[in-house]
Amino acid sequence: MRTAQITRFGDWRAVQVAETTVPAAAAGEVLVRVSASSLNAVDAAHRAGQLAVLTGRRLPQGLGIDVVGTVDGVGADVRGLEVGDRVWGIRAGAFSMKNARGMTAEYAAVDARHVARAPESLDDVQAAALVVGGYTSLRALRDVARVQPGERVLVRGGTGGVGSAAVQIAAALGGRVAVLASARGEELARSLGAHEFFDYATTAPASVGFADVILDTVGTDLLAWRRVLSPGGRMVGVAFDSLAGLATIAASSVFGRGRIRTFAGEPPAGYLNGLTSFVDTHSIRALVHETFPLERVQDAHRAFTAPGLRGKIVVTTAP
Numbered sequence: 001m002r003t004a005q006i007t008r009f010g011d012w013r014a015v016q017v018a019e020t021t022v023p024a025a026a027a028g029e030v031l032v033r034v035s036a037s038s039l040n041a042v043d044a045a046h047r048a049g050q051l052a053v054l055t056g057r058r059l060p061q062g063l064g065i066d067v068v069g070t071v072d073g074v075g076a077d078v079r080g081l082e083v084g085d086r087v088w089g090i091r092a093g094a095f096s097m098k099n100a101r102g103m104t105a106e107y108a109a110v111d112a113r114h115v116a117r118a119p120e121s122l123d124d125v126q127a128a129a130l131v132v133g134g135y136t137s138l139r140a141l142r143d144v145a146r147v148q149p150g151e152r153v154l155v156r157g158g159t160g161g162v163g164s165a166a167v168q169i170a171a172a173l174g175g176r177v178a179v180l181a182s183a184r185g186e187e188l189a190r191s192l193g194a195h196e197f198f199d200y201a202t203t204a205p206a207s208v209g210f211a212d213v214i215l216d217t218v219g220t221d222l223l224a225w226r227r228v229l230s231p232g233g234r235m236v237g238v239a240f241d242s243l244a245g246l247a248t249i250a251a252s253s254v255f256g257r258g259r260i261r262t263f264a265g266e267p268p269a270g271y272l273n274g275l276t277s278f279v280d281t282h283s284i285r286a287l288v289h290e291t292f293p294l295e296r297v298q299d300a301h302r303a304f305t306a307p308g309l310r311g312k313i314v315v316t317t318a319p
C-alpha cells in the first residue's frame with residue numbers, strides 16, 4: 001500500500017509517498033481502508049522535527065493523525081465496529097507518531113477507542129476536515145468550559161480548522177458567539193453562526209468587552225485576553241505552537257484571575273461517538289480549503305504552509 005512518509009525532517013519537500021505493507025489490526029485496533037485524511041498543525045510540526053523529543057529521530061515516520069474510511073479488519077477485543085462500517089478516527093498521541101505508519105495512507109490500523117461511525121451528514125472529505133477541529137471544539141466548549149445558553153463565547157481564530165467548528169458548536173450550545181479573525185473572514189464567520197466579529201489586526205482585547213468563555217486557538221497574548229473574562233468566566237487554550245504560550249498556560253494556574261485550561265492528544269475513549277451524533281444533530285459543517293490525492297501529498301503540505309488558508313487541506317486516497 002502507499003503511505004505518506006518522511007525520511008528526513010524538513011519542509012514540505014521532505015514528504016514522500018512510499019510503498020509499505022498493509023498493517024494488521026492488533027488487539028483493540030481496527031484496520032481502516034482510508035478514503036480521506038486531513039492535515040493538522042501537528043503534522044507540520046512533526047514533519048519539521050519540532051516534535052522529535054516525543055517522536056524520536058528514527059526514520060522513516062508516517063504522517064497524518066486523522067482518518068475517514070471503511071473498516072476492513074477488526075482486531076481482537078473490539079466491540080461495536082464491524083467490517084464495512086464507515087468510520088472516522090484520530091490517532092492517539094504524539095508518541096504514536098514515532099513509527100513509519102501514519103493515517104495519510106491507503107490503510108491505517110487505529111486504536112478502536114478513538115474510532116466511531118462517521119456522521120451521515122458529511123461526505124468523507126468533509127468528515128476528515130472536521131474530525132480534529134470538531135473533537136477539540138466540542139471538548140473545549142461543552143466539556144471543559146461548559147458553555148451555558150446565553151453566554152458570550154469569544155473564539156480567537158474563529159475561521160481556522162478548529163475555530164470554524166468551534167463557532168458552530170458554541171452557537172449550537174446556545175452561546176452568543178463573538179469571533180476574532182482577520183477581516184476577510186467576517187462573512188464566513190457570520191455564515192458559521194457568529195453574532196459579532198472583530199478583526200484581530202485592529203482590535204485590542206480591552207475593546208472587545210467581557211466574555212463568559214474564551215476559546216483560544218492562537219496561543220499568543222493569553223494573559224491580555226484572559227483579562228476580558230467576566231467574573232466566573234472560563235478560558236480554554238488549545239494552541240501550543242509557541243513555548244511562551246505553553247508556559248503562560250502553565251503559569252496561569254498559579255497567578256492572576258482564572259486558570260487557563262487546556263488538553264492535548266487523544267480523545268477520551270469513545271468520545272468520537274458523541275461527536276458523530278452532535279454533528280448530525282446540529283448539522284455542523286466542515287471548512288475544506290483544498291483537496292489533494294495521496295500522490296500529491298507534497299503539494300498538500302506546501303499548500304498547508306501557504307498564506308491565506310481557509311479551513312482544512314484534505315488528502316484523499318483512491319479506492
Ligand SMILES: NC(=O)c1ccc[n+]([C@@H]2O[C@H](COP(=O)([O-])OP(=O)(O)OC[C@H]3O[C@@H](n4cnc5c(N)ncnc54)[C@H](OP(=O)(O)O)[C@@H]3O)[C@@H](O)[C@H]2O)c1
Nearest residue numbers: 041136157159160161162180182200217238239240263264
Ligand atoms: N489541543 C488540541 O487537542 C488541539 C487540537 C487541534 C489543534 N490544536 C491547535 O490549535 C491551533 C489552531 O489549529 P487550526 O487547525 O485551527 O489552525 P488554522 O486552521 O491555521 O487556524 C488558525 C486561525 O487563527 C487565525 N489567527 C491567526 N492569528 C490570529 C490572531 N492574532 N488573532 C485571532 N486569530 C488569529 C487565522 O486567521 P488568518 O489565517 O485569517 O490570519 C486562522 O483562522 C494550532 O496551534 C493547533 O496545533 C490543538
